[in-house]
Amino acid sequence: MAMSPSSLPATTTPHVLLIPYPAQGHVNPFLRLAKALHARGFYVTFVHTEHNHGRLLRSRGPGAVAGAAADGLRFETIPDGLPHAELDATQDIWALCEATRRECPAHVRELVERLGRTEGVPPVTCVVADGAMGFAVHVAKEMGLSAYLFFTPSACGFLGYLNFDQLVKRGYVPFKDGSCFTNGYLDTPLDWIAGMISNVRLRDFPTFIRTTDAEDTMLTINIKQCEIDAPAADGILLNTFDDLEGAALEAIRARLPNTFTIGPLGPEVSPSSYLPSLTSSLWKEDDRCVAWLDAQPADGSVVYVNFGSITVVTRGQMVEFARGLAAADSPFLWVVRPDMVRDGGEMLPVPEGFAEEVLGRGLMVGWCDQEAVLGHRATGGFLSHCGWNSTVESLRAGVPMLCWPFFSEQVTNCRYACEEWGVGVEMARDAGRGEVEAAVRELMGDGEKAAAMRRKAAEWKEKAARAVAAGGSSQLDLDRFVDEIARASTSSSS
Incomplete structure (x- = not known):
């Protein structure tokens, strides 16, 4: 049974500092975790980068964070190390990974020290x-704090990252030359990796291995995360379930x-009714969606299309998707982010007259x-980029998927959805x-096939x-984690 932090002496109230990677798909599960810990009596500080905090305020208004500190859940910001920009878009992933590792350790240390001097905290x-x-694990350890890593990908995706070092060794x-991207090399089977499905191929591993440069930023950073950072942590959290x-x-x-x-990490763990004003959305949500779905006469008739928070496409691809969706005859709800079309300019990202059609x-x-x-009830299928949040939310809702990984x-995730879990094409x-x-x-x-996918999704x-x-x-497992960090808090203050 988990220890309730509220039953501990006031001087040992656990205070958890949550530091998500500054992209929408990482912020979402972290806010769920923040609410789940706060609901169990922990004091929680949620760390945004200054860039993302500005986006949150622009999309949601001051109410998105106002009053959180009084409830024992506060928001703080740190710089991300990149030049200031007020664009409502995810920053360059490669540059962001490099900058945060270089610049943020000192900012995290300073934040921990400042919070320690803050009255009432x-x-x-x-x-x-x-x-x-x-x-951040190494900063925390140097400061005598317990430290955990929350890997927001799937377990199968994380296992792929854990084997990057072996793929190099x-x-x-890295790939020998550019021909490896097109000559069938990506179809090389890898049957020696424990825990992976038997028919896994090189192309099914996270795409950061697709480089000819041994010093590639994302390849080397991911190896460091798995070979140096993860073993140094007191534990690892994953947003998945054992079955x-x-x-x-x-x-x-x-x-x-x-x-x-x-x-x-969904409503069952952290209900939407709990601190409802606290949201992680970095874009303003369109409130027409549910009413439009309510108006659809048939259950399971709508295909929902969303390529996530990072995927960018060309205008040509948008036109092809628009024409395909229109011809398929199913009602559709399509999310098109303002920053999604790479070469759209000022033009509409869909063919002229499409909206009327x-x-x-x-x-x-x-x-x-x-x-x-x-x-x-009206949503019957999900055309998705197969990001983990989208995949696990689709599984939780019992909705089969069309998989278009980016x-x-x-x-x-796509390979598992189609070959292992039976819910995707x-x-x-x-x-x-x-x-x-x-x-x-x-x-x-x-x-x-559609009927079989619907059965498996259910x-x-x-x-x-x-x-x-x-x-x-x-x-x-959540109870065990809560108990573990509560006990660590008690022992650190004694």
Whole structure:
């Protein structure tokens, strides 16, 4: 049974500093974790970068963070090391990873020290940093604090990262030359990796291995995160559940025994009614979505299209998707971020007259409440980039997927969704309007494959709910984590 922090002496109130990587897909689960810890009596400080804090205020207004400190959940900011910009877009991932590792350790140390001098705020006792902000583990350890890493990818994706070092040592990476990207080399089978599905290929590993440069920024940083940062942490958190990724988790725990599965981090763990004004959305959500879905007469008739918070496409790709969606005849809700089209300029990112052509059966918005959309009775399929948040939210809602992975471990998630979990169909990276139309018709139709995917999605929905229910595997692991950091807080203050 987890120790309740509220039952501890006031001087030992655990204070957890949460440091997400500054991208939407990482901030989302961290805010869920913040609410879950706060609901259990912890004092929580959530760290945004100055860039993302500005985006949050612009999208949500001051109310998004106002009054949090009085409730024992406060927000702080640190610089990210990149030049100041007021663009409502995710910064360059490569530059951001390099800058945060170089510049942020000193800022984290200063923040911990400053919080320790702040009246009415208990001293920080534990740091939970994003796996992509692993430098914070070493800062915390130097300051005598407990330190954990929350890797926000899937377990299978994290297992892929954990094997980057072996891929280098065995000569698979870096690629010998540019021909390896197109000559079939990516189809090389890798049957020696414990915990991975048997038919895994080089192309199914996070895309940061796809380089000819041994000193590539993302390759080397990911190796450091897994070989240096993760072993130095007191434990690892993953937003998944045991039934879903048992084999991968067994392999991870063989290397990192104190690994906690606490997912899906959704409403069951941190209800939307709990601190409802606190939100992680860095874009303003369009409030038309639910009303539009309510107006759809048939359950499971709408295909939801969202390529996540980072994916960028060309205007040509947008045109092909638009034409394919229109021809498929299913009603669709399509999220098109303001920064999603790489070469759109001032032009509309879809063909002229498209909005009129699909009037009544197609809605395009800049951003939405994805959980509300996926959980709506009208939503029957999800055309997704296979980011982990989207994948696990789709599984939790029981919605099958069309998989169009873009980069990183999205390709790993796609392979598992299609081959292991039975809920997805992969769409080619260069899919044109014909392929989009055919894929949507297959997903939303009455064929045997679509029916099988819907059955499997319903099964995973049930298993996900069990994992976070009282006595479920993820609920027990969350309780174990809470107990562990509460006890560490008590011993550090004695």
